[in-house]
Amino acid sequence: MPNKKVVKDSKHATLLEALAELSVSLKPHSQLPSERALSEEYGVSRMTLRRAIDVLQARGYIYSVPSKGLFVAEPRMVRTSDVTSLSEVLRHRGNNPSTKLHLADRIHASDEVAKALGLRKGDWVYRIEQSFFDADVAMATETAYIPIEIAPGLLEQDLGKSLSGILSEHYERPILRVQYRVRSVIPEAKFRERLQISEVAPTLEFFAVGITSKERSAFLVVSYKRGDKYDLIYQLEV
């Protein structure tokens, strides 16, 4: 097997990318090859293929109709499905994304941060505050906390990249999953200013905790996304 991925080399993860590309290159509601055809084309078993398909369905890229086939889903609105690749989401919409770095320093963890990251209060963490713009309009602002011991020298990295990308490539801390807590709030003044919104404008507040193997929390990202700009979309299989 010649191909070699940096972190995830599981077949269904590789498949995921390939199939995602395939689906975006097709028109909505056009039909994909059958599962059996795809599995043969990519040289994997059908069960493995289905694992990737399931994920793509859950993420809303494709939908399936039993006895008929797989189809490309209608492109939907903003997917705030991965807080660590926000700029990519915006790019996916064909807009003009940019970021602004407010600050990047190291602080002692507050109670709240320590609890979320499984640290003791006062432990050193990096703090990175950024805002995200789309065509010069502030869309979201976020504060990331990362334990120093997990990623020493993090601030020397290119902070414009996705956080989980940096953690997996430079620190061998691949993020296996991210836990989200979402609330509807009116953020405090500092964040309202950054988003240029009024003091009665609701936002989606995200608490995202990235979790590596062994149940270690690798980052906490607290972000505010403008309520008038963002929809959170997800799907539950019953």
Next chain:
Amino acid sequence: MPNKKVVKDSKHATLLEALAELSVSLKPHSQLPSERALSEEYGVSRMTLRRAIDVLQARGYIYSVPSKGLFVAEPRMVRTSDVTSLSEVLRHRGNNPSTKLHLADRIHASDEVAKALGLRKGDWVYRIEQSFFDADVAMATETAYIPIEIAPGLLEQDLGKSLSGILSEHYERPILRVQYRVRSVIPEAKFRERLQISEVAPTLEFFAVGITSKERSAFLVVSYKRGDKYDLIYQLEV
């Protein structure tokens, strides 16, 4: 196989219930039997067992540590994970839930409703407006729209039950999945009154579309949940 479920008789769905009960009956962080042991106990293959485990992990009931085992997760806050069983969620918290039926009638579908349900504007739909209380405090209010042709005579049913339950039991329209769109908004006056919140209080606005087999939309539920009472929690596998 003697047991017979009304709708879902897939093994992993049955397993899901059994395992969910098992996990809530155990203390957090206590260890579950191994996958191999569970699969034998329930008389299913390990692959089937894992399908149920995966769902329970995604829903946050249990977590797994490779090479060690499965563990019961820390009970978290409100799971607004299924809009169709809200009262059950509240009950799960050990509180005292109740509902109030504001109205139940039939109307012509508006543009928005027709689009979400795949109907033509003006088609008949049932409209059911309810609020949900927890210890006499309004927690959420919702408006459900159901095409009349899908569930004739729906208003004669016990509307206190879960909508997807009624649809599957009485109309043979099992809901396969639900698509959610969530925003942060300040609702209009009617809903603010029902929730007894101020005109600057943010809420989570849910658009939930229940989808049956053959990609038919069976209901649209628009709900507002108090921002100070509800957290939406979910997890993404990367």
Next chain:
DNA sequence: GTGCCCACTCGGTATATACCAGTCAAGTGG
């Protein structure tokens, strides 16, 4: 008594296989 190693178990991944129920079109009989 201490330290090392090996066997066993754990979840995670991948494969091959089988059957089901539904769709749909080609073929067939009236």
Next chain:
DNA sequence: CCACTTGACTGGTATATACCGAGTGGGCAC
């Protein structure tokens, strides 16, 4: 020419099997 059957598909589900890498504990050597 229409109605019906048939069979080749589809996705969905379930099973048995195999191997991997990481944790763990018991027993053996020193």
